[in-house]
Amino acid sequence: MATTTQDAPLAAATALVEKAKADKALRPTIAGFFDEATFTVSYVISDCATKEAAIIDSVLDYDAASGTTGFESADRIVEYVETSGLNVVWLIETHAHADHLSAAPYLQEKLGGKLAIGADIVRVQDVFGKMFNAGSDFERDGSQFDHLFKDGDTFRIGNLEGIALHVPGHTPADMAFLIGDAAFVGDTIFMPDFGTARADFPGGDARQLFQSIRRLLSLPRETRLFLCHDYKAPGRDVFAWETTVGQQRDENVHVKDGTTEDEFVEMRTSRDRTLSMPNLIMPSVQVNMRGGRLPEPEDNGVSYIKIPVNAVGRPAK
Numbered sequence: 001m002a003t004t005t006q007d008a009p010l011a012a013a014t015a016l017v018e019k020a021k022a023d024k025a026l027r028p029t030i031a032g033f034f035d036e037a038t039f040t041v042s043y044v045i046s047d048c049a050t051k052e053a054a055i056i057d058s059v060l061d062y063d064a065a066s067g068t069t070g071f072e073s074a075d076r077i078v079e080y081v082e083t084s085g086l087n088v089v090w091l092i093e094t095h096a097h098a099d100h101l102s103a104a105p106y107l108q109e110k111l112g113g114k115l116a117i118g119a120d121i122v123r124v125q126d127v128f129g130k131m132f133n134a135g136s137d138f139e140r141d142g143s144q145f146d147h148l149f150k151d152g153d154t155f156r157i158g159n160l161e162g163i164a165l166h167v168p169g170h171t172p173a174d175m176a177f178l179i180g181d182a183a184f185v186g187d188t189i190f191m192p193d194f195g196t197a198r199a200d201f202p203g204g205d206a207r208q209l210f211q212s213i214r215r216l217l218s219l220p221r222e223t224r225l226f227l228c229h230d231y232k233a234p235g236r237d238v239f240a241w242e243t244t245v246g247q248q249r250d251e252n253v254h255v256k257d258g259t260t261e262d263e264f265v266e267m268r269t270s271r272d273r274t275l276s277m278p279n280l281i282m283p284s285v286q287v288n289m290r291g292g293r294l295p296e297p298e299d300n301g302v303s304y305i306k307i308p309v310n311a312v313g314r315p316a317k
């Protein structure tokens with residue numbers, strides 16, 4: 001597993017955390033925006049010296065019953081960015097989400113910035129392109145995005161340095177983004193009392209997820225971790241989305257120190273068998289595989305979301 005000294009991206013990420021620990025100016029300002037409809041946290045990460053900013057995992061509101069999109073969640077971010085005087089340079093997706101639609105194209109139009117995702121999105125596009133029988137006009141080369149991050153790629157937000165880490169398992173293309181002393185871990189790990197992300201979507205792999213999580217937990221204990229979702233664990237009344245590597249290593253109910261890979265895989269696969277598909281999986285996947293854009297409108301000017309019957313998930317009871 002990738003926690004040895006040969007793991008150059010992890011070593012570089014560790015160095016970034018150490019630098020940020022020593023120099024406050026290298027620690028990002030972070031604002032989290034929680035969407036209760038999908039339990040998703042979107043982040044605006046900014047450099048207070050230059051006012052440059054990145055937006056991670058934004059949400060486009062979607063009413064499944066009527067097929068209507070809305071911008072309330074995205075507009076909260078627009079308002080924050082504008083009142084804070086920020087200049088958005090990146091719009092980053094940690095992965096192609098299956099539980100909410102991305103608002104990245106809407107935010108890009110309003111605020112600018114480059115739209116980016118992990119390079120293995122092409123594998124996800126291939127799988128879902130086939131599943132939804134998307135026509136040949138649906139490119140499966142990641143060209144819907146302005147930038148595709150590979151493991152170890154570095155980037156900047158003003159004076160802040162960032163590094164992308166490939167953390168497959170939930171999907172093949174999942175990335176985590178370490179910026180200063182803060183890691184945005186997408187769907188890998190959740191709050192310590194809730195555990196980890198599911199690994200049963202097409203291309204998901206519980207064993208890979210364990211390795212990716214343990215890789216993230218090899219970062220310094222003080223590293224701040226910002227999660228993509230929170231569902232409130234039983235007994236907890238408030239939503240939470242920030243923790244640390246140390247807290248996860250000590251307390252995470254699925255992967256704390258001492259948990260073996262086989263134990264995790266057994267727990268994860270049996271738990272995943274009990275989970276139903278996310279409510280918004282059909283619209284989310286079809287929109288997010290297109291970089292957050294609706295499918296091409298048909299000749300009446302309307303975009304349609306398809307539902308493949310009996311092709312995804314378990315039979316209804």
Ligand SMILES: [Fe+2]
Pocket residue numbers: 095096097098099170187
């Ligand atoms: Fe996800």
